[in-house]
Amino acid sequence: MRSLALIATLALFAAGAPAFSVKASPLEDGIAAYNRGDSKAALELWRPLAEAGNSDAQFNIGVLYANGEGVEQSYEQAIAWYRKAADLGDVYALNNLGLMYAQGQGVARDDTLAVEFYLKAAEKNFGHAQYNVAPLFAAGRGTAKDKAEAYKWLTLAILAYDRSEEDERIDSRNLRARLVKDMTATEIAEGERRAQQWTQQWKASAASRKAPK
Numbered sequence: 256m257r258s259l260a261l262i263a264t265l266a267l268f269a270a271g272a273p274a275f276s277v278k279a280s281p282l283e284d285g286i287a288a289y290n291r292g293d294s295k296a297a298l299e300l301w302r303p304l305a306e307a308g309n310s311d312a313q314f315n316i317g318v319l320y321a322n323g324e325g326v327e328q329s330y331e332q333a334i335a336w337y338r339k340a341a342d343l344g345d346v347y348a349l350n351n352l353g354l355m356y357a358q359g360q361g362v363a364r365d366d367t368l369a370v371e372f373y374l375k376a377a378e379k380n381f382g383h384a385q386y387n388v389a390p391l392f393a394a395g396r397g398t399a400k401d402k403a404e405a406y407k408w409l410t411l412a413i414l415a416y417d418r419s420e421e422d423e424r425i426d427s428r429n430l431r432a433r434l435v436k437d438m439t440a441t442e443i444a445e446g447e448r449r450a451q452q453w454t455q456q457w458k459a460s461a462a463s464r465k466a467p468k
Contacts, residue, residue: 330361
């Protein structure tokens with residue numbers, strides 16, 4: 256599974272300021288401060304937003320605490336901020352909570368909760384969580400062992416990553432290739448069927464969300 260720091264860094268930059276913005280927001284100013292190495296200034300800019308319920312700022316503060324950037328390192332504080340963002344549906348926060356429970360960082364290791372948090376993000380078509388939950392299904396950690404389900408999530412992760420995440424897509428393909436070596440033809444076919452069914456349901460759901468009210 257990917258490291259906490261890697262996912263956190265990707266998530267932090269994902270909220271970056273758009274090009275040619277006329278006036279940066281406090282969130283974007285905080286990201287600019289973080290990028291130039293001033294994590295304390297970033298925290299000062301993000302904290303009011305986080306306390307007002309901004310999930311991006313809440314997640315980013317969690318990253319600072321998890322990595323000990325601009326603050327004393329504290330997994331407990333990181334989890335507290337991730338939970339706030341996760342309660343608002345933030346997929347990065349859900350994924351990082353899964354990582355922390357899977358690795359026992361700041362909490363007792365709990366694979367069942369790791370699977371629960373990963374799945375909440377995976378069901379929102381978040382490739383990192385889809386990748387992370389697959390080995391747990393393959394090994395039967397925190398859930399019933401189900402190689403077809405692991406295959407499904409890796410297949411979906413391959414599709415979910417964007418052009419900037421080609422390395423992650425390759426990792427998912429390689430992990431799926433290793434998984435296939437220990438699968439029967441029936442299990443592979445079932446994994447393909449589940450992936451296709453999930454994709455169809457996701458597209459239908461996306462279409463309904465875009466439809467005019």
